[in-house]
Amino acid sequence: MRVFVYATLLFPATAMPLARLATARLHPRHAAWLLSASAVVLAGTSCGALGLLVIAELVRIPELARLAHLSRRAIVSNDSTSSAVAATAGILLGAALLAALTFAVARIRALAAAFGHARALPGRRSLVITEDEVADAYTVPGRPGRIVVSTAMLEALDEPGRRALLAHEMAHVRGRHYIFAAAARLAAAANPLVRPLAGAVDYAMERWADEYAADELGDRRQVATAIATAAIATKRTRPHRRSAPVLGAVFGRPDESRADGAGPVPRRVAALLSPAPCTSPFALGVALSVIALAGFCALEATDDLRELIALARMERHR
Template identity: 40%
Template sequence: MAVSVYIPLVVTVVLAVLAPRAARRLPPRPAAWSLACAALVSATGWLGSLALLAFTGFAQIPEVAREGHWSVSALRAEDPVSFAVVTVSALALAAGVLSLGVAAVRQVRHVLWARKECARVPGVTELAVLDDDLPQAFALPGSPGRIVVTRGMLRCLDDREREALLAHERAHLRARHYLFQALWRLTAAVNPLLRPMAGAGAFVLERWADEEAATHVGSRTLVARAVGRAALASSAVARATALAATGGAVPQRVRALLAPPPPRRTLPLALGALMLTVCCASLANAASDSDRMVERAQRAQCAAQTSAGNALGGAPTPQAFDECCAHRGHRHH
């Protein structure tokens, strides 16, 4: 446990630095899924490692040791974690769990807001056109989701550009990109180091929708022109709560659309999968080591109690030790 418990923390830091840069160079769809997996596994490993480190100090509290029926001295003899590390881990764990709760409440409110907005949008079809001069176009997630476009936005685009814009927003709804956004926001709440993944994820989702739109209309240049004109028209209008073709780094998206489609790269994905596997394996190994450490401390406590109980009658017998272990809820191997 002395080494393996820290590996998920190191993997999280490395992924937080490298994953956003790699994702921007990959095809957007596999990049989005890779970022989602990396964020989820990293956040889980982060919380798991902090919990194991905090437990090593929590378990040495005499009152806790009495309830767990293990020896504090035996636990301290095997535990290599310093008090400072335990304290920092416990505080970071508490902050992460609290922040996760707050972020989860915000996500629930966002879902409720989206459903309410969907219900307020006139009409029953997927596309809703608002009689508004402000140029806006965005997708509202719901059951089902809605694509909202104002007449001001439609006047800024020609027929083919409108088709590209609608294909972009439809791709957001069809691929359920709002679920990716929710995942990245929750994991970033658990660990602020994962915030770059959320930022890169937002860009990758827009690129994903751009590529889907380009496939639908059969022209990457057309989508680039539609995205650029829509962004210029709606530059004074910000909608951070909805998926929109005008979101993300528009100049970078336009450059990507004017260039050939990004090639498939297996090496970054393979390296990322390897790091996530190492993270999971290390966390499982650390948890197993922690369980064995507690079991040995329980056996030490049983041995001490058996010795004390048989002090007047001679040396402790194996039968008495086995009875103590059975009473404490574990077996002697």
């Protein structure tokens, strides 16, 4: 069990290169799906591996081994996991479960508040225009999801820019992007090593919405201009949003910025001024291979523990 369980624990270290590969070589829609799935798989398998180490130690306890009808001698002789390693795994697993539960509760409450806010917004149409001197635009998840745009933002944009903005926000609503963000953030709460994937998911969703708007307008440069103009207007008036979670048309979270200092807005504008993105089969294959290998190692580690327990049970009944 040792080789596969430790290999499973190492896979979350691939989060950073995987995030960079997906955002650079995959279409944003594919990147959002793949990165959120990768975050869940890598966090889930690593937490599962910690659980296997804990179980391997628990069955060594004479009282538990006797209750489970297992031969403790067979377990000790066939598994070399140390008590210190198992104790560390137990602490890490407990911390991961507590962090994930805390995040899940907070996110459920935030989503409930957002759904309530969406219902409370005036009118029944998806678009809600607010009389506000603060330039802002965002989506609120709900049934239906709502697009909130301030009059100041509309005044800052020309007619094509307004259409680009609304198309971008509609992509968030139709794609239910808040689900991708929630899944990736939950995984990052359970295992901090996958946080680069969560940040990359946020950026990929904004790029996904940008590309949707570019397809709707048929003019990539116009969408890039709208994003830049909206960013300037938003920065000047600095909106303060009270409902969460929301998805913004302009600004992402701070951790979307790269180490070289390039923020998400300049990157998005630069991407729109370049040819339309496409998915590299090679990059997609590499990313899927990482997920598949992590799952394979987790399954093999689980099977090794199953065989160990089966052997211990057989020895006990001899």
